[in-house]
Amino acid sequence: MIKPDLDLDLPTELGAVHFVGIGGSGMSGIARLFLEAGHRVTGSDLRDTDAVRELRALGATIAIGHDASHLGDADTLVVTGALWQDNPEYQAALQRGIPVLHRSQALAWLIGGHRLVSIAGAHGKSTSTGMLVTALRELGADPSFVNGGVIAAYGLSSSYGADDLFVVEADESDGSFLLYDTAIALITNVDADHLDHYGTQEAFEDAFVRFAQGASEFVVASSDDAGTIAVTRRLVDKKLVTFGFADTADVRLRTVTAEGPVSFTLEYRGEGYAARLAIPGAHNALNATGVFAVLVELGYEPDAVLRALETFQGTGRRFEFRGSVRGVRVYDDYAHHPTEVAAALATARSVVGTGRVIAVHQPHLYSRTQMMAGEFAATYEHLADHTVVLDVFGAREDPIPGVTGNLVAERFDDASRVDYLPDWQEAADRVAAIAREGDLVMTLSCGDVYRIVPQILDALEATPEPTFA
Numbered sequence: 001m002i003k004p005d006l007d008l009d010l011p012t013e014l015g016a017v018h019f020v021g022i023g024g025s026g027m028s029g030i031a032r033l034f035l036e037a038g039h040r041v042t043g044s045d046l047r048d049t050d051a052v053r054e055l056r057a058l059g060a061t062i063a064i065g066h067d068a069s070h071l072g073d074a075d076t077l078v079v080t081g082a083l084w085q086d087n088p089e090y091q092a093a094l095q096r097g098i099p100v101l102h103r104s105q106a107l108a109w110l111i112g113g114h115r116l117v118s119i120a121g122a123h124g125k126s127t128s129t130g131m132l133v134t135a136l137r138e139l140g141a142d143p144s145f146v147n148g149g150v151i152a153a154y155g156l157s158s159s160y161g162a163d164d165l166f167v168v169e170a171d172e173s174d175g176s177f178l179l180y181d182t183a184i185a186l187i188t189n190v191d192a193d194h195l196d197h198y199g200t201q202e203a204f205e206d207a208f209v210r211f212a213q214g215a216s217e218f219v220v221a222s223s224d225d226a227g228t229i230a231v232t233r234r235l236v237d238k239k240l241v242t243f244g245f246a247d248t249a250d251v252r253l254r255t256v257t258a259e260g261p262v263s264f265t266l267e268y269r270g271e272g273y274a275a276r277l278a279i280p281g282a283h284n285a286l287n288a289t290g291v292f293a294v295l296v297e298l299g300y301e302p303d304a305v306l307r308a309l310e311t312f313q314g315t316g317r318r319f320e321f322r323g324s325v326r327g328v329r330v331y332d333d334y335a336h337h338p339t340e341v342a343a344a345l346a347t348a349r350s351v352v353g354t355g356r357v358i359a360v361h362q363p364h365l366y367s368r369t370q371m372m373a374g375e376f377a378a379t380y381e382h383l384a385d386h387t388v389v390l391d392v393f394g395a396r397e398d399p400i401p402g403v404t405g406n407l408v409a410e411r412f413d414d415a416s417r418v419d420y421l422p423d424w425q426e427a428a429d430r431v432a433a434i435a436r437e438g439d440l441v442m443t444l445s446c447g448d449v450y451r452i453v454p455q456i457l458d459a460l461e462a463t464p465e466p467t468f469a
Helices: 025-036 050-058 088-096 103-111 125-138 201-213 226-232 282-297 302-309 338-352 366-383 424-434 449-462
Strands: 017-020 041-045 061-064 076-079 100-102 115-120 144-151 156-159 165-169 184-187 218-222 240-244 251-257 261-268 271-280 320-325 328-333 357-361 386-389 418-420 440-444
Touching: 017 025, 017 088, 025 041, 025 050, 025 076, 025 103, 025 144, 025 156, 041 050, 050 061, 076 088, 076 103, 088 100, 100 103, 103 165, 115 125, 115 201, 125 144, 125 165, 125 282, 125 302, 184 201, 184 226, 184 282, 201 226, 218 226, 218 282, 240 282, 251 282, 261 282, 271 282, 271 302, 271 338, 282 302, 282 338, 320 449, 328 449, 338 357, 338 366, 338 440, 357 366, 357 424, 357 449, 366 418, 386 424, 424 449, 440 449
Parallel strands: 017 041, 017 076, 041 061, 076 100, 115 165, 115 184, 144 165, 184 218, 218 240, 240 251, 328 440, 357 386, 357 440, 386 418
Antiparallel strands: 144 156, 251 261, 261 271, 320 328
């Protein structure tokens, strides 16, 4: 795993830029921006994905697989934290002495002198970023943006705009959100995560204090989340706007109706407002309230803001519908923390009607699985009717002895409601055997669990009648 050097002085010019892992959700968006800014872009990835093909169509030269020769005559190498030290392209760059930048440093260089809105938090960043970008465009603005997920209305996760406003999903996982020269900060929550990097919850909160204190204009933050409250109490001489259910919130969320597309009411400066989103999920009413707070502080009229938010259609891998076979709907979601899983499953409950919710959980990171196995099990057992657990997607981590997906499965109180099936075909077949008309199947992880969805759909096709009800 490569950690960014946050003290590195960025080069004045980057020249031709080579991205290792260019097809990743974060890397592909940044690579697109470099192409739009006129840079020559090359890259490599393990698979020839849709993202890779789209970048090729825009002019990038991309190789499949990793080899030192792929570096070519690049002037700068861009990497992710998930890259291993022995990557041949990374090692070739070190030997040649060309600058090696973490993707967040490349983005910071690209942002330059823009007026930056950074959206941070353990959960809700991608959706909030997508909401803000969609609303700004609907309100007549043309911001640049980089999001961790594809914004459904545009089919893009990034784009260069004509305005000086730049909106980014700011990644806190490795501290890289501290690199940005933020003008406006939106903090959705500070629910302790990424303790493999930070070590303690206190260190995690310290990073958010530095992030918020660095915002030059104002900070919008949750009034309800305990971690966020702990952070905002430590801010000094900072304009703070709070949002949430708390009586003291500057933008107060009053009521939420979460059956199907979510509707809600809020109070701002003594006036009441009602809104309805095009997407489901009570948590999205809270995300929309935070975005509302940012936009009204930027000077937009409240009614116009709420009308603009109603046009948001969601982001990729956030309760994303993938298909329906014999009356069984299949969704994919990026949730990889117990709080996120709870929100995703609650959303599923709000739309499934009389059907059941069948979850397919791919644990992400050995360290997170080891620390939170009990929380994951309790969340799935409480909110899903049945859960199939796959093996751990290790990402940037080496395996930890004894840590497998079974660590989650064995923490269920009722063993009949869970299966640990590391073989994906067995897992897909089990889902198809359980699912009946009206049920909702959801895959959950920020790993590569989305790749099992075609197997599940095929298995459903091949199993006309469930063998287990």
